[in-house]
Amino acid sequence: MQKPRLIASDIDGTLLDPFEQITVRTAAMIRRVIAADTPFVLVSGRPPRWIPPVADxxxxxxxxxxxxxxxxxDIAAARVLSVHGLDALVLHDVVHALARVLPGIKVATERAEPGPDSAGAPFAxxxxxxxxxxxxxxNVRPRAEVLGHTATKLLVRHEKMTSEEMSLAATELLGDAVDVTFSTNRGLIEISAPGVTKARGLAEVAELVGVARDAIVAFGDMPNDIEMLRWAGHxxxxxNAHAEVLAAADEVTAPNSQDGVAMVLERWF
Known part of the structure; x- marks a missing residue:
């Protein structure tokens, strides 16, 4: 493709190395991208409060x-611009259904963080x-309270299963009523409102900055990145990515331990 006009990158397992750091080579490449007036967008399963250390x-x-x-x-303003959540009724229905086919699950919810004056804990x-x-x-609470507020993400944990096993069972049971994915294979699936994926969030940002999807390069390593990699121009x-991610991508670069993101971007910047 021609020189991209927006770069989108997952964080863990992609932009960060195995020690959860940004290497000197990758940091220098990000500076070159920004100097070229090209937005560099972090696209993650992380909540907003976990973004500032990486952004810094x-x-x-x-x-x-x-x-x-x-x-x-919005990183600079420390402000949430948009939220697509799961309401309490859906949360209860989903967990009730999953508990029948995956006995022993434990759950948590992430909630939106409108700003520093927001009331209530963002994670339960x-x-x-x-x-x-x-x-x-x-922030330990009874299950009813955990599920009693609109959430941006439902996390379902089973310590005796892999995330892949859980995801297959949940997807078969829930169909397209919600969006099911995972970013680690250690017995955790992440559930969002139907149609809510990294691709949708990135599309919102692309519209904000006026960049077409075919001018975007996106990087990722886990199943929660698949929709984004397919949606982006490249x-x-x-x-080091999951097999399904490798199959979905237009290209495979070096692992996160060897500056795979920087290696690709050095073609243009």
Missing amino acids: MAGLDGYAVCANGAIVY TEPGYRNPWGDAES GVAMA
């Missing part, structure tokens, strides 16, 4: 797509929920 490392102050496309976030877990990334952040999978 990368020197970014534009837009981020969070919660697998459910939120568009029922007793027994264990986060694959550690439990430093927890979708790039990391060599």
Whole structure:
């Protein structure tokens, strides 16, 4: 393709190396992209509150797509621009259905963060929920309360299954009533409102900055990146990516441990 007009990158397993850092080579490439007046957009399953440390490392102050496309976030203003959530009734119905076919699940919800004056905790877990990334952040509540507010993302955990096994069962059961994906294979699936994917969130950002989809290069490594890679003009999978991501991409680059993002962008910047 010709020189892209927008770069979109997943964070974990893609932009960050295995030590959760941005390497010198990749950081230099991001600076060159920005110097060329080309937006560099973070597109992640992370909530907005987990974006600033990465944005600071990368020197970014534009837009981020969070919660697998459910939120568009203005980094510089620390402001949520749009939210596509699951209401409480849907959350209860989904969990009730899943509990019948996946006994032993534990659930958590992410909620939108309108700003620093927002009331209520943005993350809630029922007793027994264990986060694959550690439990430093927890807000334990009864299941009914966890599911009692509109959420940007429902997280369903089963410590004796893989995420892939859970995703297959959930997709067969729930169909297109919701969007089911995963970003780790450690027994965790992530559920969003129907049609809410990273592709949808990135499309919102592309419209904000006036860039056509065929002028976008996107990078990713896990199934929650597939729709984005297919939607963008050029979708790039990391060599360390899930097999389904490798199959969906237009190109496979080096792994995140070897500056795969920078390697591709050096063609144009």
